[in-house]
Structure formats: C-alpha cells, structure tokens
Amino acid sequence: MIHLAKRVIRQTINDKRSIMMILVAPLLILTLVYFLLGDTNYVPKVGIYQDAIPHSFINALEEQDLQVIDLIKKEDKQAKQYLKDHHDVDAIFTLSKSSGMTITMYEPNSKARDAASGIQKAIASLNPSAKMNMSYVYGSQDQSSxxxxxxxxxxxxxxxxxxxxxxxxxxxxxxxxxxxxxxxxxxxxxxxxxxxxxxxxxxxxxxxxxxxxxxxxxxxxxxxxxxxxxxxxxxxxxxxxxxxxxxxxxxxxxxxxxxxxxxxxxxxxxxxxxxxxxxxxxxxxxxxxxxxxxxxxxxxxxxxxxxxxxxxxxxxxxxxxxxxxxxxxxxxxxxxxxxxxx
Incomplete structure (x- = not known):
C-alpha cells in the first residue's frame, strides 16, 4: 500500500497539469470570485421627476448613497418608456395621488434590487408605514429564478x-x-x-x-x-x-x-x-x-x-x-x- 501511495505521489508531482489543477486552479478561481463578487464602488442610480417629489424625499434618497438624477431635465416620459429608451438609471421613483409611490425598474437584477432597497430605506426613514408599488419593464417581481x-x-x-x-x-x-x-x-x-x-x-x-x-x-x-x-x-x-x-x-x-x-x-x-x-x-x-x-x-x-x-x-x-x-x-x-x- 505504501509503495502504491508513493508511486501515485511521484506521478502526480511529475504531472505539471495535475499540480496546477490541485494547487493553482483553486487559488485562481477564488481570486477571480473575490474580484468579481467583492465590494464594488458601483452607486445605484435613481431617476426622479423632481418637480413632483417633495424635497424631504429627495434628501432622504441622497442620504442612502444613491445617485439621484432629475429626469425632467432630460426628457418628460413615462417611467417604463424612459427605461426602455435610456439605460442611465437603475430605477425610477414616482409619486402621484392616483398610484401612490411607485418604483419602476428595467428588469429584476442586482442593480435594480440595490436601487429599490435604497429607495425603500429612504422612504421608511420618513414614513415607516409607507407602502410602495413595484413594477418592471421586463419580468415581474414574483417570477422564478x-x-x-x-x-x-x-x-x-x-x-x-x-x-x-x-x-x-x-x-x-x-x-x-x-x-x-x-x-x-x-x-x-x-x-x-x-x-x-x-x-x-x-x-x-x-x-x-x-x-x-x-x-x-x-x-x-x-x-x-x-x-x-x-x-x-x-x-x-x-x-x-x-x-x-x-x-x-x-x-x-x-x-x-x-x-x-x-x-x-x-x-x-x-x-x-x-x-x-x-x-x-x-x-x-x-x-x-x-x-x-x-x-x-x-x-x-x-x-x-x-x-x-x-x-x-x-x-x-x-x-x-x-x-x-x-x-x-x-x-x-x-x-x-x-x-x-x-
């Protein structure tokens, strides 16, 4: 048994690809995962129609480290249409008497989730009982993984x-x-x-x-x-x-x-x-x-x-x-x- 184990060890040591597979590959993949899934400096972008939202709401959004973009200055469009035509925001926050507070996102992904989470925290800091509607241009909130x-x-x-x-x-x-x-x-x-x-x-x-x-x-x-x-x-x-x-x-x-x-x-x-x-x-x-x-x-x-x-x-x-x-x-x-x- 000892002789067999020694032979396997010698063969493995002489096989450079096996050594790379055992020792280098896990380190390489783990390093790649660290860079790809580690901390990112990406700041979620939230679009608003500034004239229709109170300044207290805007201040609360900015306190959540969100990049707030005034969409009125660019183009006066409905939220879903704007997201279809532009990709410079991750979510759009709107406030109206008919539909209340609404978060509109392009699709369910991590960027949209981060933006929506920041909006929810901002609004909760002003009104903990506030309810918000979620909508997507493509996909839905309840769709499966x-x-x-x-x-x-x-x-x-x-x-x-x-x-x-x-x-x-x-x-x-x-x-x-x-x-x-x-x-x-x-x-x-x-x-x-x-x-x-x-x-x-x-x-x-x-x-x-x-x-x-x-x-x-x-x-x-x-x-x-x-x-x-x-x-x-x-x-x-x-x-x-x-x-x-x-x-x-x-x-x-x-x-x-x-x-x-x-x-x-x-x-x-x-x-x-x-x-x-x-x-x-x-x-x-x-x-x-x-x-x-x-x-x-x-x-x-x-x-x-x-x-x-x-x-x-x-x-x-x-x-x-x-x-x-x-x-x-x-x-x-x-x-x-x-x-x-x-």
Whole structure:
C-alpha cells in the first residue's frame, strides 16, 4: 500500500497539469470570485421627476448613497418608456395621488434590487408605514429564478457539454492514431479541422435545438421574442464550442488533460455569462467579457428571450460568435502544423 501511495505521489508531482489543477486552479478561481463578487464602488442610480417629489424625499434618497438624477431635465416620459429608451438609471421613483409611490425598474437584477432597497430605506426613514408599488419593464417581481436566469443556463449547458464532447473525442482520435493516419493523406489541415467541426457541429446543433424546445415548451421558460433567433444564437454558440474544444484538444494529450483545463478555460466564462451585471463588476474587469464566447451567446439569447429583440438588436453578438469561431478555426489549422507540415 505504501509503495502504491508513493508511486501515485511521484506521478502526480511529475504531472505539471495535475499540480496546477490541485494547487493553482483553486487559488485562481477564488481570486477571480473575490474580484468579481467583492465590494464594488458601483452607486445605484435613481431617476426622479423632481418637480413632483417633495424635497424631504429627495434628501432622504441622497442620504442612502444613491445617485439621484432629475429626469425632467432630460426628457418628460413615462417611467417604463424612459427605461426602455435610456439605460442611465437603475430605477425610477414616482409619486402621484392616483398610484401612490411607485418604483419602476428595467428588469429584476442586482442593480435594480440595490436601487429599490435604497429607495425603500429612504422612504421608511420618513414614513415607516409607507407602502410602495413595484413594477418592471421586463419580468415581474414574483417570477422564478429559472425565468430570470434561464437564458444563462441555456448558454452554459450548450457550450460546456459540446466543449467536453468535442475536445475529448478529438483527443481520442489523436491518441488512437486516427488523426495521424488522416494527416498522412494529401488532405489539407483546414479541411481536417472543418470536417471535424462540421461532424461534431451536427450533434451540437441537434443538442441546441433540443435544449431550446424543451426549455420553452416543456419547462415553460418565458420568451418574449422570436424563438427562431434563440435557435440561431444557440447554434452559433454550439459551433463555437466545437471549435473551442478542438483548440483545447490540440494542446492536450489525454482526456484527463482536457478536464484539467476546464478551471482555466470554462469556469472563468461562467462569471461573464449574465449571472452578474457586466457594468457592476469592479476594477473594470467587466471588459473581459469581450474575450469570452459565452458572453456573446448569452447576451443574444437574453436579448430575444427577455427583451424581445430582433436581428437588428442582436446582430453584433451573433457576429461576435462568427468571428470567434473563425479565429479558432485559423488557430486550430495552424496548430496542426506540429502533427504534419505541408
């Protein structure tokens, strides 16, 4: 038993990837979580129609470390319409004789909750028994967490599962000698990569379509826009995942090494998938989202499912996925040079 334990220890020490997985990866992920979920200097922005609200209310709002913005100076619109057209406030506080005190928010998220909490505390300091109505432009206060974050899980599951399957399958192809024998033929490297991408992409497309249809028609995940654009975004994300898996497999010599790369390649992307509002991430780390393929897919899916966006609103995210897949294709083609030089 002792000899077996010593052999396992020696093998693990000699495997740099295992050491990184055991010692470095947890520290890296924990540090990333600290930066992304730690204290943020973000100040919730509350819009008001200053002429219609007593000064005592405005002073109470400012005492709660809220940034109060007078909407009258910009544009005289109803609260929901203003939030649709502008994104410079997290919540709008209105006061009227007919509807009383109302907090209107764009959607249920952490920024809206922080703004609403600050408003409630401010009003409670003046009138503890005051009641306020809550309304959202998109979504509702009583909707489930699945309805709020369903688009995130669609993107994550599709990308992660396709990545694992394609990466491990390609590693198995290479370790079994299939790729080596294929590269001994006159076929070009680009066609090899394209063939694998199309082959595994077919199953990725089937999985994406099945996920969307099951989530919407069986699990009753709410959707505002056209389901067709959700399918397009899911398919492009799945194809990108195949290319991403191919890129990782080229630099891995076994299925275990593919798994060892997950903490460095997949887990960081989870934090930029929509679970955390990008502009609320401190230290300007939110800008890293543009390096993450999951961000583009999740943003497009959210735009259609939550906001009812069409092609004109999501084309940038779809184009980002296409560019990402193309760049990975070029990278994979170049990386095959180490297996065969044409």
């Amino acid at each position: 699945f309805d709020s974050l369903g688009f995130v899980f669609l993107a994550l599951f599709s990308f992660f599962l396709v990545f694992i399957i394609s990466a491990m399958a390609l590693v198995r192809e290479r370790s079994g000698g299939t790729l080596e024998r294929l590269l001994m033929t006159p076929i070009r490297r680009g066609k090899v990569i394209l063939g694998y991408t199309v082959g595994y992409g077919v199953f990725a497309v089937i999985q994406a379509v099945l996920l969307v249809l099951y989530a919407i028609f069986v699990l009753r995940l709410s959707i505002v826009g056209n389901i067709g654009w959700v399918l397009v975004a899911m398919v492009l994300l799945a194809v990108t995942a195949v290319s991403f898996g191919a890129a990782i497999s080229i630099f891995a010599s076994s299925e275990l090494q593919v798994v060892q790369m997950i903490p460095f390649t997949i887990i960081p992307q989870v934090f930029f998938s929509g679970l955390i509002p990008i502009d609320q991430i401190p230290y300007h780390l939110g800008k890293l989202c543009y390096l993450m393929p999951i961000y583009y897919g999740a943003a497009a899916i959210k735009g259609v499912m939550v906001y009812g966006d069409g092609f004109m609103q999501i084309w940038g995210h779809l184009f980002g996925l296409i560019v990402y897949a193309f760049l990975l294709y070029l990278l994979n083609t170049q990386a095959l040079k180490k297996f065969r030089k044409l």
